[in-house]
Amino acid sequence: MSTVNILGFAGSLREKSYNRAALRAAQQLLPEDARLEIVDLSPIPPFNEEQEKTPPAAVSDFKRRIRAADAILIATPEYNYSIPGVLKNAIDWASRPYGDSAWSGKPVAILGASVGKLGTARAQYHLRQIFVFLDMHPLNQPEVMIGPAGDAFDAAGELKDEKTRELMRKQLKALVAWTQALTQGRALGLVP
Numbered sequence: 112m113s114t115v116n117i118l119g120f121a122g123s124l125r126e127k128s129y130n131r132a133a134l135r136a137a138q139q140l141l142p143e144d145a146r147l148e149i150v151d152l153s154p155i156p157p158f159n160e161e162q163e164k165t166p167p168a169a170v171s172d173f174k175r176r177i178r179a180a181d182a183i184l185i186a187t188p189e190y191n192y193s194i195p196g197v198l199k200n201a202i203d204w205a206s207r208p209y210g211d212s213a214w215s216g217k218p219v220a221i222l223g224a225s226v227g228k229l230g231t232a233r234a235q236y237h238l239r240q241i242f243v244f245l246d247m248h249p250l251n252q253p254e255v256m257i258g259p260a261g262d263a264f265d266a267a268g269e270l271k272d273e274k275t276r277e278l279m280r281k282q283l284k285a286l287v288a289w290t291q292a293l294t295q296g297r298a299l300g301l302v303p
């Protein structure tokens with residue numbers, strides 16, 4: 112496998128979102144054999160099951176990009192100890208209609224930034240639970256939980272904390288290796 116193409120998105124629509132800023136930082140911290148395309152979730156409307164067979168163009172485009180990607184990187188905020196509705200909404204759209212999920216078999220890594228000390232830990236474990244039904248392949252380690260985010264980013268939204276940058280470098284490298292291992296396993300018929 113030559114270049115690993117990663118699709119990244121953040122569960123925040125806020126212009127100065129720490130999670131969006133973390134994804135931009137990830138683009139600078141990638142290993143050489145990887146690319147990270149960032150998709151904005153703001154054009155995706157609220158889910159309506161009546162429309163799942165003829166989804167809005169923004170949803171079809173999102174599903175196409177997921178399918179084209181080798182791996183997924185999600186930057187999640189923590190809202191009320193769970194993931195934001197914006198993120199769940201996008202996940203739900205791309206999982207439907209039943210039998211036509213774009214998520215199946217995709218390697219995925221999570222990072223998250225919050226103003227709390229636990230740095231989205233509770234939201235991340237809810238997200239991991241969702242991956243079970245979606246049949247995704249989450250990277251376990253390293254976990255990237257950035258909190259309090261105000262200490263890690265500067266006023267311009269640059270990730271300045273060197274320990275966090277190093278951890279993200281390690282996570283991205285591990286995601287690329289995990290994606291390559293799954294791809295090779297599939298080619299050998301060892302991974303469904």
Ligand SMILES: Cc1cc2nc3c(=O)[nH]c(=O)nc-3n(C[C@H](O)[C@H](O)[C@H](O)COP(=O)(O)O)c2cc1C
Nearest residue numbers: 123125128129130131188189190191192225226227
């Ligand atoms: C509705 C709501 C609920 C929140 N709940 C939590 C929470 O449970 N834990 C936490 O650490 N921060 C919580 N926060 C604060 C977020 O960590 C903070 O708004 C963060 O900046 C959101 O991510 P963003 O910068 O990417 O938009 C909450 C914020 C909102 C708006």
